[in-house]
Amino acid sequence: MKKVMIILAVAALAITAFGKINVLYMAQAGYQPSDMEQMGALFTELTGIDVEFTFVKYDEMHDKIITSSAVPFGTYDVVLLDLIWTAELGEKQLVTPLDSYITKQMREDIAPAIWDAFTYKGQTWAMPFLANFQLFFYNKAILKEAGYNHAPKTLEEMVEMMKAIKAKGILKYPWSDSWNQKEGLVCEYVWLTGAFGGDLFNENGEPVFNQGAGLKALEFMVMLLDEGLANPNSLNMDEPMAKDDFIARNVAFNTNWTFQYGFLNDPSVSNVVGEAEMGLIPVSESVYDPEKYYTATVSGFQGLAIPRNSGNKNEAWKFIRFVTSPIVQQAYLKEMPVWKSVQDNPWVRTVDPVMDIKAQEIAASHHRPKVAQYQEVSSILQRYIHLALEGKMSPKEALDEAVVRIDKVMK
Template structure:
C-alpha cells in the first residue's frame, strides 16, 4: 500500500513538473552541420542572441557532420525530433515528395523575396513552393598562395582551367611545393561539388533537355578527364582522393599546396594566423573558366533552414529561422559565410577586411550551376561518386566510368 502511494505521488509529480515546463517554455530542437560555412561558435552565439531576445524560448543546438545531415533529417521524421533543420540545395525535391518539410511560401513576403539573391532561393524552392529560408550562400572558390605564385614568376592567378594546370606544373618543376593542387575528392558529396564546378566551367550538362544523364559527354567528360589528368601529371596531391573540405583547408593552410578549391569559409580561416601558417598570403578568385566557353565556374552550394512537418512548435521555429536568416545577424557573422541578402554586398561592414572574398563571390554567385533536381538525387550522387573514384584511382577510364554511371542513373529515373 505504502509503495503504491509513493509511486502514485511520483507519477503525479512528474506530470506536474512537465506540465508546468510546457506552459512557461518552448524548447526548440535545431539541427546544423559542423563542416564549412558558419562555425559551431557562430551558431551558438547567434542562438544565444536569439534566446536573449525571446525569453521563454529555449533552443537545443545539435551539430552533425554534413555526411550525416540528410539521414538525420529523414530518420527524425518518424520520431518527430527537430523543429528547425539545415538542409542542402540538392534535397528539396526529395523532401517535397515525401512531405518532410513545411511549405512556408505564405510566410515569405514580397519584400524578402526581392531582397534575397536569386541563386539562394533555388536552395529552398521546388515546384514553385518555398520549403524554408536560404541561410548559407556559398560556392567553391579558387584559393591560391600569393608567395608561391610570385616565386614561380606569375603575377596573376589562373583564369582558365588550362592555365591552372600550367601554373601548377611550373610551381612543381621549380620545386616550390610537391603537389601544387589540392581538392576534396573523397567518395562523398564534396567530390560531386568539385566535379560540378569544373563541369559547369567546361560547358557540360548534368542532364539534357529530356532529363536524361548527359554528364558522360562534352564538358562533363572533359571535366573528369581534366581531374584525372592532373593526378597523372603529378600536380594534384594524390591524397585528394580521400580528402574532404577540412583536409583541403589543413593542407593549404600548412603551406603544402599552391592552389585549393574550397568553400568561402576557408578565406578568413586560412588568413587567420592562429589557424594557418600561410596567413596573409591567401588569395581568392572565382574558380577558373574555359577559353571560349566561360569566364568562371561555380556550383550552387547554398543551404537553407526549414521546419519539419512533424514539428509541434512551428511558430517559434519560424521566428528562430527569421532571426538567423535576418540581414542584421548575417551581416554580423559574415566572415565564414556571406549573407543571402543582396544589399549586404554593398554594406561596408560586410566588405571590410574581406574585399577579395566579396568580389569573388559577386562573380561566382552569378554563374552558380545547380546539381540535378531529382527525387533520387542521393542515390544518383552515390553512383557518380563511385564513378569519379574509379576513374581517379585508375580502375576505369573516365569515359567508361561516366558511361556506366549514366546508364545506372538513367535506370533510377
C-alpha cells in the same frame, strides 16, 4: 559589435517567447558550430527560447532528417536543408511549407535563383540561410617564387604554373581538393564540368556528362593525379581537410566553399597569412571569354527548414527568422549573405573587400540536378567518378556506366 547589431535585430523583429527548440546543423563548411552557438545564445538571451544544437558531418545530415521526420513526434524543430534535398523532402512533405511565413519584402530582397533552390511544386520548403558556392584559393608568394605575378585565368594556365612549381622543387603537389567518395566530390565535378562549358544534365533532365564537358572534366581530374600535380591524398579529403592542407602551405591551389576565406589570415591556424588570396575559379581556354564566360562554380545554397512533425513550429520560425535576418547576416560576413540589401550595403562592401569577387562568382553558378531521386543519382556519380580517380576505370568507361545506372533510377 556583433552583439549590439544582433540586439538591434531582435528589437526590429519584436520577438518574445519562451520554450525550447532543437536544431540539427552541419559541422563542416559554411557557418561554423561556434557561429551557430553564438547566434543561439543571443537568441535565447533575448527571447527566452532555449536552443539545443546537434552538430553532425554533412554526409550524416540527410539520413538524420529523413529518419527523424518519419515518426509522429520528431527530434528536431529546425534542420539545415541542402538545395539538393528540396525535391525529395518536398515530394515526401517531410518538412513544412514556409510560404505563409514569408513576406513580399523578404521575397524581393533575395535573388530568385536562391529562392528557386528551395521551391518545389510551387511551395517553399526552406528559408534561404547560406548562399554557399565555391571559390578559388591561391598562394601568391608561391606563385612569385615560381616566376608568376598573377593568378591563372584558365585551367591550362594553372596547369602550366603547377608544373613550374613542381619542377622547381617548391612543392611536391601544387593542388589538393575534397575528392573523397562523398557529396563534395560531385560538387567538384559539377564546377569542373562548368569550367569546360557544360552541365551534368540537359534541359530535358537527361544525364549527358559522359560526353563533352563532363568527360573533359573527369579526364582533367585524372590527369592532375597521373602527372603528380594533385595530392593523391585528395581521394580521402573532405572540405575541412582540403582547407587545412591549403592553410598549412602544403599546396598552392585549391577550390573550396566560402568558409575557407575566414581562415586564410588567422595566425592561430594559418601558415599562409599575407600570402593567400581568394579569386575567381579558372575555366578552360576552350570556353574562356573575358566578357561572357571567365569563371564557373557550383552552388551549395542551404536553407533552414521546419520538420513536419515539430511540436514547436512557431518558436522554430522565430529562430529561423532571427538567424537569417539581414542584420544578423551582416554581423557574420565570413559567409555570403543571401540578402541583396546586405550584399550591396556600402559598409559591407568596405568591411568585406572580396564581396565583388563573390558576386561575380555566384553569378556563374552551376547546379546539381534538382530531382527527387538525387540521393541515388549522387551515390552513383560518387562511386564511378572515384573509380576513375583511383585508376580502376577509364573516365569514359566510368561515366558511361554511371549514365546507364542513373537512367534506370530515373525511370
